[in-house]
Amino acid sequence: MNETVVLEISQLQKTYNKYLAHQVPVLRGVDLTLHAGEVVGMIAPSGAGKSTLLHIAGLLDTPDAGDVRLNGRSVLGLSDRARTAIRCHEVGFIYQFHHLLPEFSALENIMLPQLVNGQSQKQAKSTASDLLEQMGLLARADHRPAALSGGEQQRVAFCRAVANGPKLLLADEPTGNLDPETSDQVFEVLMRLVRETGLSALIATHNMKLAARMDRVVRLEAGRIA
Numbered sequence: 001m002n003e004t005v006v007l008e009i010s011q012l013q014k015t016y017n018k019y020l021a022h023q024v025p026v027l028r029g030v031d032l033t034l035h036a037g038e039v040v041g042m043i044a045p046s047g048a049g050k051s052t053l054l055h056i057a058g059l060l061d062t063p064d065a066g067d068v069r070l071n072g073r074s075v076l077g078l079s080d081r082a083r084t085a086i087r088c089h090e091v092g093f094i095y096q097f098h099h100l101l102p103e104f105s106a107l108e109n110i111m112l113p114q115l116v117n118g119q120s121q122k123q124a125k126s127t128a129s130d131l132l133e134q135m136g137l138l139a140r141a142d143h144r145p146a147a148l149s150g151g152e153q154q155r156v157a158f159c160r161a162v163a164n165g166p167k168l169l170l171a172d173e174p175t176g177n178l179d180p181e182t183s184d185q186v187f188e189v190l191m192r193l194v195r196e197t198g199l200s201a202l203i204a205t206h207n208m209k210l211a212a213r214m215d216r217v218v219r220l221e222a223g224r225i226a
Contacts, residue, residue: 005072006168006200007034007057012066014052026052027063028223034168034200039191041211042204044220050204051172053220057202058091058170059083071167088117092161092199094190096173098153100145106132106156107141110163117164124163131159134196135189151182158190162197169194169201176206183207 012030017023026049034040044050055061057068059075068076070090075083087093100109110128115121132138135155145153154174161169174190175183187210194201203214211217219226 004036005033006036006038006070007032007202008067008069009033009053009057010067010069012053012056012063012068014049014056014061014063025223027056027066030066030220030223030225032202032218032225034202036167036200037198038216039194039201039203039214041214041217042202042220043206043208043211043217044204048220049223050220054093054170054172054202054204057168058093059087060093088113088164090166090168092164092166092169094154094157094161094169094171094174096176098145098157100153100156100160102145105142105144106137106148106152109145109156110159113160114163119164127163128159131163132156134193135159149182150178151186154178154186155189158193162193162199165197167200169199169203171201171203173204173206175210183210187213 009030009032012027014027015023015025030053042050052061056063062076067074070086075086104112107125107128110131111124114124114127129138129141132141137152137155140148140152148156175187178186191213205211
């Protein structure tokens with residue numbers, strides 16, 4: 001295993017409603033390290049805080065205490081502008097629901113984050129086409145999300161998440177909205193894409209069968225990594 005640390009989470013704590021009588025502690029001192037090229041599955045019961053943990057790791061939320069280091073740099077104290085730049089360049093995020101923009105084609109959905117990131121239209125289109133081809137969806141490039149199946153929509157979302165060449169991929173139940181057969185097929189494509197790009201990935205899932213195919217599995221329980 002590559003010893004380079006991509007993601008290091010230290011003593012992360014998060015409580016909701018912390019200034020009210022009914023406080024909801026979610027994270028109670030989470031420690032987690034993810035190495036370059038490593039794919040880690042995270043199993044957690046509903047309400048255990050896995051989405052919160054992923055959002056903090058992806059700089060979409062902030063903790064009450066603790067630290068997050070990406071590629072050796074502490075990121076929680078950075079300005080909003082710096083955090084946004086890191087999300088654009090270094091982190092890819094996949095949700096349970098694809099969140100594709102309905103008015104744009106599959107190709108355009110993958111091009112958009114690249115264009116926002118300053119890529120030329122020609123290069124963005126080339127990268128998007130290459131990713132769709134890897135996913136077996138090049139023939140569907142001009143279709144809008146409504147014309148795609150659930151599995152196809154999620155594969156386009158995978159392409160969009162890695163279009164800017166991030167080093168870290170965070171996935172929150174990426175196949176949770178699909179039937180078992182489609183889920184297995186889409187997960188196989190996701191794993192191939194992660195392996196081919198050398199990404200590090202933290203993937204939250206309820207599916208133990210899928211989790212067993214990752215490099216290792218951790219369990220988030222009672223606000224800590226068990």
